[in-house]
Amino acid sequence: xxxxxxxxxxxxxxxxxxxxxxxxxxxxxxxxxxxxxxxxxxxxxxxxxxxxxxxxxxxxxxxxxxxxxxxxxxxxxxxxxxxxxxxxxxxxxxxxxxxxxxxxxxxxxxxxxxxxxxxxxxxxxxxxxxxxxxxxxxxxxxxxxxxxxxxxxxxxxxxxxxxxxxxxxxxxxxxxxxxxxxxxxxxxxxxxxxxxxxxxxxxxxxxxxxxxxxxxxxxxxxxxxxxxxxxxxxxxxxxxxxxxxxxxxxxxxxxxxxxxxxxxxxxxxxxxxxxxxxxxxxxxxxxxxxxxxxxxxxxxxxxxxxxxxxxxxxxxxxxxxxxxxxxxxxxxxxxxxxxxxxxxxxxxxxxxxxxxxxxxxxxxxxxxxxxxxxxxxxxxxxxxxxxxxxxxxxxxxxxxxxxxxx
Numbered sequence: 273x274x275x276x277x278x279x280x281x282x283x284x285x286x287x288x289x290x291x292x293x294x295x296x297x298x299x300x301x302x303x304x305x306x307x308x309x310x311x312x313x314x315x316x317x318x319x320x321x322x323x324x325x326x327x328x329x330x331x332x333x334x335x336x337x338x339x340x341x342x343x344x345x346x347x348x349x350x351x352x353x354x355x356x357x358x359x360x361x362x363x364x365x366x367x368x369x370x371x372x373x374x375x376x377x378x379x380x381x382x383x384x385x386x387x388x389x390x391x392x393x394x395x396x397x398x399x400x401x402x403x404x405x406x407x408x409x410x411x412x413x414x415x416x417x418x419x420x421x422x423x424x425x426x427x428x429x430x431x432x433x434x435x436x437x438x439x440x441x442x443x444x445x446x447x448x449x450x451x452x453x454x455x456x457x458x459x460x461x462x463x464x465x466x467x468x469x470x471x472x473x474x475x476x477x478x479x480x481x482x483x484x485x486x487x488x489x490x491x492x493x494x495x496x497x498x499x500x501x502x503x504x505x506x507x508x509x510x511x512x513x514x515x516x517x518x519x520x521x522x523x524x525x526x527x528x529x530x531x532x533x534x535x536x537x538x539x540x541x542x543x544x545x546x547x548x549x550x551x552x553x554x555x556x557x558x559x560x561x562x563x564x565x566x567x568x569x570x571x572x573x574x575x576x577x578x579x580x581x582x583x584x585x586x587x588x589x590x591x592x593x594x595x596x597x598x599x600x601x602x603x604x605x606x607x608x609x610x611x612x613x614x615x616x617x618x619x620x621x622x623x624x625x626x627x628x629x630x631x632x633x634x635x636x637x638x639x640x641x642x643x644x645x646x647x648x649x650x651x652x653x654x655x656x657x658x659x660x661x662x663x664x665x666x667x668x669x670x671x672x673x674x675x676x677x678x
Contacts (some may be wrong), residue, residue, distance in 0.1 A: 274432070274669045274672065276432060277430055277431065277432045277433070277435060277669045278430070278431060278433060279428050279429070279430050280427065280428065280429060280431065281425065281426050281427065281428055282424065282425045282426070282427055282428075283425035283426065285389070286385075286387050286432075287384060287385035287387075287388040288383070288384055288385070288389065288394070289380060289381075289382070289383040289384075290380055290381075290382060290421050290422060290424060290425055291343065291380060291381040291382075291383055292342060292343065292380055292381075293342055293374065293375045293376060293377055293379065293380070293381075294340040294341045294342045294343050294374075295322065295377050296341070297334060297542065298339040298485055299340075299377065300313060300332050300336060300540070304332060304333075304336055304494060304595045305330040305331065305332065306330070306331045306332065306333065307329070307330075307331070308331055308340065309331030309332055309333055309334075309625055310331065310333055310334035310337055310372055311329050311331060311333075311334070311336075311344075311372040311373065311374055311396045311626065312329060312330075312331055312370040312372065312373045313331060313332050313373075313374050313376060314327070314351070314362075314374065314375050314376055314379065315330060315376055316353055316356050316357055316360075316376075316378055316379075317539060318362075318363045319351055319353050319360045319361070319379065320360055320538070320539050320540040321360055321540045321542070322541070323361070323362055323363070323377060323453075323543075324362045324392055325540075326369075326541040327539060328341065335529070337372065337374065338447055340374065342459075342598045343374050343375045343381065344372070344373070344374050345364045345373040345374065345375070346364070346383065346674035347364065347365070347366050347368075348363075348364065348365070348366070348383075348384065348391040348392075349363075349364045349381050349382065349387060349391075350362070350363055350364070350381070350382040350383075350384070350391060350394060350398060351363075351364065351375055351379050351380070351381060351382070352379060352380055352398065352419075352424070353378060353379045354378060354379055354380055354416065354417070354418060354419040354420070354421075354424065355377070355378035355379075355416065355418045356378055356416065356418075357417075357418070358407055358408075358411050358417050358418070358419050359404050359407040359408070359411075359419070360540075361395065361398045361399050363391075363392070363395040368599055370549050375460075380421060380424065380646060382398070386448050388435070389431065389435070389438065390435060390438040390439045390442050390580040392439070392442035392443075392446055393431075393438035393439065393441055393442040393667075394429075396433075396441070396442050396445045396446070396663060396667065397429055397430075397440070397667050398447055399663065400444075400663050400664050400667055401528055401660075401664055402664055402667070402668065403429065404425045405518040405574070406428065407419060407424075407427065410424070410426070410427065410470030412422040428506075430667065430669065431669060432669070432676070434676060436546055437673065437676045440501050440673050440675075440676070441667065441673070444662070444666070444673075445659060445662070445663055445666065448536070448655050448658060448659040448662075449659065451651075452652050452655050452656065455649075455651060455652050456647040456648075456652070458644075458648055459644075459645045459648050459649065462641045462642075462644055462645050463641070463645065465641055466595075466638050466642065467599055467602065468601060468648075469634075469637060469638055469641075470596070470599035470600070470638070473634055474596075474600070474622070474623055474624075477499065480500040480502075480503075483500050483501065483502065484496065484500070484501040485498040485499060485500055486499065486500075486501050488505060488623075490505050490621050490622075490623060499623055500625070502625055502626050502627060503623045503624065503625055503626065504623065504624060505621050505622075505623055506621060506622055506623070506624060507602075507621050507622045508597070508601065508617065508618055508619075508621065508622065509618040509619075510589075511588055511589050511590070511593060511597065512561075512586045512587065512588055512589065512597065513586060513587050513588075513589060514584060514585075514586045514614075514643075515552060515560070515584075515585040515586055515587060517551045517552075517579055518551045519548070519551055519578060519583070520581075521534045521543065521544070521546065521578055521579070521580050522543075522580065522581060523543070523544070525544045525546075526544030526545060526546055527544055527547070528544060528545070528581075529545055529657065529660055529661070530544070530545025530546050530547045531545065531546075531547050532545060532546050532547065532548065532549075532550045532576060532577060532578055533545060533577050533578070533653075534546060534577070534578045534579065534580050535562055535571070535573070535577055535578070535580065535583055536579075536580045536583065537564030537565065537566060537567045537569055537581075537582050537583040538564075538567060538569070539567075541567065541569075541571070546578065548578075549586065550576035550577055550578055551577070551578040551579065551585075552573075552576065552577055552578070552579075552585055553576050554573050554574055554576060554577065555574055555575070555577060556574045556639075556642070556643060556646050557576045557596050558594075559572050559573060559595070559598075560572075560573050560585055560587050560594075561573070561586050561587065561588075561594065561597065561598055561601075561602075562579060562583055562584065562585050562586075563583070563586065563613075563614065563617060564582065564583055564584075565582045565583070565584055565612045565613060565614050566582050566606045566607065566610055566611065566612065566613070567607050568603075568606060568607045568613050568617075570592070570598070570601060570603075571600055572595070572598045573585075573643065574642070574646045574649070575649075575650075575653075576593070582612075584614055592631060592632070592635050593631075594630070595635060595638050595639060595642060596622070596624065596634065596635070596653060597622070599638070600620070600622035601617065601620060601622075604617070604620050605617050605620075617672065626643070
């Protein structure tokens with residue numbers, strides 16, 4: 273370790289505060305949470321291994337927010353989950369989409385004095401394997417894992433005394449993070465465009481309005497809907513093949529880095545990696561689908577992969593249906609209770625034109641969106657591997673930036 277780098281316990285650093293949330297009598301009850309409101313109230317689902325995730329949100333009113341004392345975020349605060357799933361980290365940056373945010377009782381805030389230590393550096397450090405391994409060793413409880421503040425405060429971190437060196441290290445790593453986030457944002461937009469095209473063709477039947485329509489009960493026995501006469505109804509359970517994994521991957525037998533991704537049913541998406549043969553082979557021309565049996569998360573996969581617990585891989589009987597089936601099923605089943613949902617998914621139907629050339633036309637259009645998504649995903653894999661390899665070397669001082677070498 274370089275001479276001007278020091279190792280400290282978190283409790284020894286006066287410029288770092290560990291702040292708990294308000295757990296008193298005013299803590300929100302279940303019926304006080306809103307779908308929209310003044311203050312975002314974070315849950316464990318909102319902070320993943322890869323940062324924030326906002327597919328499911330809960331809010332509290334301005335009045336309720338005013339009754340709570342601790343746990344409201346300020347710019348550059350770092351959030352760490354300390355109960356259930358331990359060690360997920362989020363960074364509340366200045367351009368954050370929500371202006372009023374509070375933590376729940378299963379997380380803490382790390383607040384840094386920016387005049388002395390770079391919060392961006394601390395955030396990158398908290399994501400590192402060195403820090404995460406210390407968290408794992410201090411986690412207690414089997415039924416409900418937890419990391420009390422007294423144990424978190426004993427974790428050791430290495431910090432260069434030169435504030436500018438901290439900022440330079442963080443800048444390099446943040447540039448990679450920003451590119452990854454930008455690709456993810458682009459992919460979200462591309463998928464929304466693909467979904468809009470699907471709905472235009474197969475829900476609103478926009479290109480077929482001049483043709484003859486017939487009554488159909490595709491959307492429910494009591495809800496007759498008109499569809500183009502030259503369309504047919506297909507049952508999902510008859511059009512897909514469920515695939516069985518060869519291996520069982522869990523947290524106990526995966527790697528932090530490796531050749532093959534292990535997908536997870538949670539919002540984190542990736543359980544880890546391995547260097548064995550993949551359980552499933554997929555590419556852009558021959559994609560496969562995955563469905564979280566409990567969480568209902570669905571994804572189209574264009575790479576060789578394996579799966580974690582309760583994630584179901586499947587394919588279509590006809591190759592050219594894969595993109596259409598994905599769009600037809602995406603978000604059709606919602607997670608309301610923690611139960612199995614595969615049988616519910618199998619009840620759904622979708623429509624396709626009898627003329628194969630129309631299906632080909634749709635596939636050719638929508639595949640362009642997924643081609644771009646796939647390219648961005650591959651770039652993100654490379655960037656993620658680069659960041660995860662570089663991060664521990666930079667924050668340990670093993671690799672020094674040229675201008676700070678002694």
